[in-house]
Structures are given as C-alpha cells and as structure tokens.
Amino acid sequence: MELFAGLLNGFSVALTPINLIFAFFGALLGTAVGVLPGLGPAATIALLLPATYAISSPVTAIILMAGIFYGSMYGGSTTSILLNLPGEAASVVTCIDGYKMAQKGRAGAALGIAAIGSFIAGTAGIVGMTLFAPIIAKFALSFGPPEKFSLAVVGLLMAVTLSGANVVKGLIMMALGLLLASIGLDPISGKTRFSFGVIELQSGFDFVTLAMGIFGLGEIFSGLESTVKSEIVTTKVGQVWPTLKDWAASRMAILRGTLLGFFIGVIPGGGAVISSLVSYAVEKKVSKHPEAFGQGAIEGVAGPESANNAASSSSFIPLLTLGIPGNASIAMIFAALLIKGVTPGPFLIQEHPEVFWGVIASMYLGNIMLLILNLPLVGLWVQLLRVPFGIMAPVILLFTAIGSYSIQGQVFDIYSLIGFGLFGYLLRKLHFEPGPLVLAFVLGPLVEGAMRQSLLMSSGSFSIFLTRPIFLSLIGLFLLLAFGQSMVTIRKRFFKKV
C-alpha cells in the first residue's frame, strides 16, 4: 500500500508540466548527444551538467539528468546498427549483428527491435526498482559509519575489478581519484591539503569541472589527432516495426536480457557494458543456430540492447537507496543531486520522497517518450552525424568552458578544466579507464569521513570492521565475484574459448 501511495505521489510530481517538459528535453538531448560516436552516457551527462544550473528544483534537475542518461543509452545503438560505430561502450556488441542486419537491408528491423527491447527491459527494470528500492532503503537505515565505509570501499573495488578493464590501472585510477578528492580543506582538522597556497584550491576541485574535462575535453582532444571522419549516411532504414517472425525470435532474448541486465546493473561496476556482453554470450550459447550470430541474428541485437537498458534502470537502485553510485554516469547524477542540496542514500525516501518517487515515475514516462522519439525519428538522429567535427569540437569546448566558469564565476575553473582535459587525453593514450577515478572522487569524502568516525567509535581499532556482519558479507561477496571474474579470465587466456 505504501508503495502505491509513494508511486502515486511520484506520478503527481512527474506529471507536472515543467517536469514532463524536462523529462522530454533530457531524453531528447541525451539521444541527440548519445548518437555521436565516442560520446557515451558519462561524457553526455558531463557535458550537459551545466544545463541543470538554471533549474532550482532538485526533482526537476534529476529528472533531466536521468532523461539524459537513458536517452544517451538509447542513442548509442542507432549508430552501432547503421554505421558500425558504437555511440557508447554498451552498444559495441550491437554492432556485430545489428550492422550485419543493416547491410542486408534490415536496418529498420534491427532499430525497431533494439528500441522495443530497450523499452520493455527499461520498464521492467523500473518496476524492479519500484519494488526493491524501498526495501533496500529500509534495510540500509540501520547502517552506521563502519557499514558506510565498507559499502563505499567494496563498491569502489567492485567497480575496478568487475569493469573488465586492467585491474592495476583501475586501482591506480581509484587512488588518484581519492587523492584528488582530498585536495582542499579537511573538514575535521580544518587544515588545507595539497593547495600549495593557491586560494582557489582551498575549496578543492569542482566535480563538474573534473568530469567535463576528463570525459568531454579529453574526448575532443583525442578526436583532434584522429583521422576518422564521419561518413555520409546512406543506409536505408525502412520498416522499423519487427515482423511476427522477428518478434518470435527475439522475445525470449529480450526476457533473458532484461533479467540479466537488471541483476548485473545493481552490482557496482556491473552496469550496461558488462550486461550487454554477458547477454550476447548467453544468447549465442542457448541459440539453436549459434552460427547465425555475427551474420545478422536478431537475437544478437535484442538481448544485449535489452540487457543494457535494464542495467541502466537498476543501476539507480544503489544510488537512491545506499548513496553509492555504481558507475561513472550514475556518479554524475550523484554529484548533480549533491549540488542541488540532496544527499542520495537510505534517508532519501523519507527526507525527499518527491525526489525518490518523482524520479522513478518520470522514468516510466521517459521510457515511453524514448520509444516515441526513437522509432519514427530515427532518420533525424542519423542526420546529426552530418555535423562536421570542425564545428562540433569547438562548440563542445566552448560549452564546457563557459559551463565550468558559471559554477563559481572564476577563470581558474576554465584552467582546471583544460588541465583535466589534457589529463583525460593522456589517460586515453595510456589506455586507462577514467571511470574509477570519477567514482573515487565522488566517494572519497564519504570513505574518509566514515573511516574516521568508525575509528573514533572503536577507540582507534580497525577491528570494528571485522565485527560487523555487513562488512564481512560485503567482503565475502566481493571476493566471490572477483574469484569468478579471475576464473573467467584464466579460462579465456589458457583455453582461448568462451
């Protein structure tokens, strides 16, 4: 009953004209930027963060950010299918069969099943979130500083080890993120750390500047030394509604993708990328015609696209209930909420029910909006690829520069932005994944604060963590997942199978 009352309250918030407009605007902007190759959800949200400044209501701001997030997830599949250029990492596997389908003149069917699968999975993910999030939030109310510390640290470690990237490099990024987060005034001792007399550094680096620099500028700087130019789009889209035969072939793939995506999305570091890869592998394994995969099998599009959208929805669960963002994109939404004076966590549902339920309700509506935006307007999104890099790049640079200046009205932030942009460019050159850095930067103050409080509680003994069942369970879960991950890696390396 409580659940329905909450959801009803959420719909009354989400259905106000202003929130409806911003949900639509977010989905539209997210799809538009997400279509552009290289600019994934994290970069899209980072670039569009300044758009939330003008919005005073935190509900409206997070509705806009959530719209941008799932809009960019949808947008990524369009270029994967039509041009073999994944708009974001979670759509890489969609290229395999989606592009083959397009080459065979079935681009419309591939786009259609991707949109319908995404809609079903996204909506199912939100239903799951509606059911489970309040229970998890209630459970998390009993968490003290030791639990918060272990949750944040284990969340970070999971994000590093399970993301599939190089673990050592991921840990280096995590350490750098924690260090960057510690710059500025220490809230307990009042000492300034690593500011070296620079007044602007006394309040530390701004998250928006860091995210826009590393993701946005870093991407543009990398693009400047690349010779790849966007091709003129000639692919014919055709009929986008799947036939009965297509539907029969895809429905189980959508169902499996939805379930897989939902559960993988909840785990920090899991998210859309891993869920789409796992879904593709599962579909290939259970198929009666595995040889058709890679040749334009519609299940190879339906499964992964459903999985990555279910994961996008469920990745909101740890954010809204525990206050732990599981990936870089969700970390941006976390930061946007903090800027608006709302701290995500177990108290969110009690202190700001309009934010908690408003976002959930707006996601139901946003998914419908995306279906409407994506099916009939697919041709329009493809036209966006005609915008030359020579115009897009300087406009993005200016947008981020003006955006970072507007945070505190100081030019220092533009210089920091450029610095982070160069750093992001170097990370790409050295094949480092910036996600763990951004996550650690966001979670750094929580990790440090909870650790200090825990040590105070235990009179300086680290044994406090070992006496807490939640800490031990989390560590156990992490070790289990890490063990599973290393087994997969070893199998891949030595048997060259899977």
Added chain:
Amino acid sequence: MASVILIIFGLFVAYYSYHTLKLGIMISPGAGFLPFFVGLAMMILGIIWFFLTLLVKETERSKEKEDGSAQPEEIEASASNLILSRLLPGILLIIIYAFLFERIGYFISTLLFMVGWQKVVERESWQKTAVISLLCAGGLVTLFSYLLKVYLPSGSWLS
C-alpha cells in the same frame, strides 16, 4: 616512464602527508592519514605497473620478431603531424580563450576563439569562418545568457 612518474609522485604524496599534514593518532586520524596510504598505494601500484609494462614489452618484441607486425613508421609520422597541426593549436586556442575570457568579455573571446579554430585548426575559408563563428558564438550567448540566465563577464575593458 609513466610508471616511474607515478612512483615518484606517490612518494611525494606520502612524504608530504606524513611531514606536513601529519597522520594524527589512531582514535583521531589527522589530515594526512588517508592521503599517506593513498601515496603508498600509488608507489606500490606504480612498481607493479612498471614490471607489467616490461613484461608486455618483452612479449610484444618477441611477437614482432615472429610475425613482423611492428607499427609502420608512416602511421606514427601521420599521428605526430596531426598532433602538431591540430591538437597543439587547439589546446593553445582554449588556453588563450581562458586568458581573454574576463579581460575582453565572453562574447568577443568566444567569437575570436571560433575564428581562430576555423582558420588555424580547420583551415576554412574566411567566408565560411565568418558564418560559422557568428552563428556558434551567437548560439552559445543566447543559450547561456538568455535561456540559462548565467552571469558571464562583459569584459574589464568596457567598465
């Protein structure tokens, strides 16, 4: 090389945290407590990365010897040409933009940046440069000043 920089940087962070920020006592950790351990972790990770890089390089070298798949010199040369002709001027332009932003005002600096970009990085004609620059600068000004209502400097030289 990057791993050595990381080791030195980690050492500096740990030293600075220990000496300047102080570690404090266990019941009340000081401002340097967490950064100290982060610095130590960086050093250890830097050492692991150094040896891993050596290992990978060794494997690649033996692989290249086997199948002769070394990076062609032309590809490397074209990448460094692009860095010189596009990346460096692009970075320089955005730094100049930041320098001029408050001094001459955001509209003129935005316009000049666009002109500079189209002429130096993209090597466009003057006609195309003028149209693109005016449209983009005008669009950004409309977005930030009128739609988002963000305060932006009009330039100290005007006041």
